[in-house]
Amino acid sequence: MPTDENLRARGCAIVSICNLSMLTDETSVHLFLLCPFAVELWSWIGGKLNCVIDLTTVAALSDCVPVRCSTQVADIFVAAIVHTLHIIWLSRNSLRFSSNVVSIHAAKVRLQAAVSLSGNLSAGQCLLLDAPILDAFAVSPHHRRVMDIITVSWKAPSPPWKKVNTDGSVVNNRAACGGIFRDHLGTFLGAFSCNLGHASVFSSEVQGIIFALEFAALHGWTNLWLECDSTSAIVVFKSPSLVPIMLRNRWHNALRLGVWVISSHIYREGSVCADRLANLGHSITSAVWHSTLPPDLGFDYFRDRCGLPNYRFP
Known part of the structure; x- marks a missing residue:
């Protein structure tokens, strides 16, 4: 990702600032994990998923995906992580290049819609116990059929x-x-x-x-x-x-x-x-x-x- 940190590492002389928080220079860890905008977004999506998302490293984000869960729920968890990272990046670019401020409410609405679309397009299948997570993102359940069990x-x-x-x-x-x-x-x-x-x-x-x-x-x-x-x-x-x-x-x-x-x-x-x-x-x-x-x-x-x-x- 062409964050200020990575651009400087490749020889670009730039003055760096996190456009979303205006608190410190922009690094990948700060932008996607530590920035107040990102922290609030992760906290909100974690509440939707009924889990606590580990923000210590980017690699640790995937640890929130349950080890044993239905394939449709697993797809929703992965989609939530990917879309959250994407929306943080889009919000940063919108502010930096177009001076358009993306409110946290607008980011949540966009994130909800993106995860909902991914969940509905998932080829995975779910269990009856998955109803709370599916309802949280307005995802239609894809129930397993008995004839599909081998x-x-x-x-x-x-x-x-x-x-x-x-x-x-x-x-x-x-x-x-x-x-x-x-x-x-x-x-x-x-x-x-x-x-x-x-x-x-x-x-x-x-x-x-x-x-x-x-x-x-x-x-x-x-x-x-x-x-x-x-x-x-x-x-x-x-x-x-x-x-x-x-x-x-x-x-x-x-x-x-x-x-x-x-x-x-x-x-x-x-x-x-x-x-x-x-x-x-x-x-x-x-x-x-x-x-x-x-x-x-x-x-x-x-x-x-x-x-x-x-x-x-x-």
Whole structure:
């Protein structure tokens, strides 16, 4: 953004002042977070969203989005943040370049209209509990239809096949992967977790597959059904050129280990155990083989073994 702070950093010699407050020079942090005009606007939109918005940094603004909420409500929260930043910038430009003062009331009216439009255009869907937030912005609810809810169940392989579910995870640019092996009765055979350091999501998914092939060969499981929640990772069996260049040698070696593989995709809701193992990889320093079932997997493992379904909501 061409704030005075950024213009000066690029060599422009200008006298800087925040046009909205006339209290100090204009920096990105002051203009969008600390200026009394911005603070009042954020406070107002926070009241509408029924949350307290963290104004310590611009990056912290997104922390107000609920971790678990409907997709339509998530879209409203994101729209509120983006439109608030945009209206602060428009108000600043209107005053600086046209000498038109935008009142806080006018800014709120424009912000209300922008968030309402975004919420109504959202492709997300909502729950009945979302009514207060939807009403606050005059957004029409997009209710989920029962026919859109997908039942996802883990299925055991037929003998002599062994099944492995793998997953990759990236948190704060740090990657990990994990996988769990089970037989035709759903019996736990073993699992692995691995910290991969810096890697992309796709790379972590592929490395999870490579680890699964290596551990299967190590234990003599030559008939392997590999199941992953990443469709792009499964494609590497048909298109090996998609494997990241740094992993290709290891990938080709893994294919020569004598393990006969069939692969399939499953939604994340049906591969919860593998997802937990991948998250567990962030807390270790290298690859770990679990010969006994990790306690964190107990509930989801027995759900899978008993054939209890999980549900994927649109």
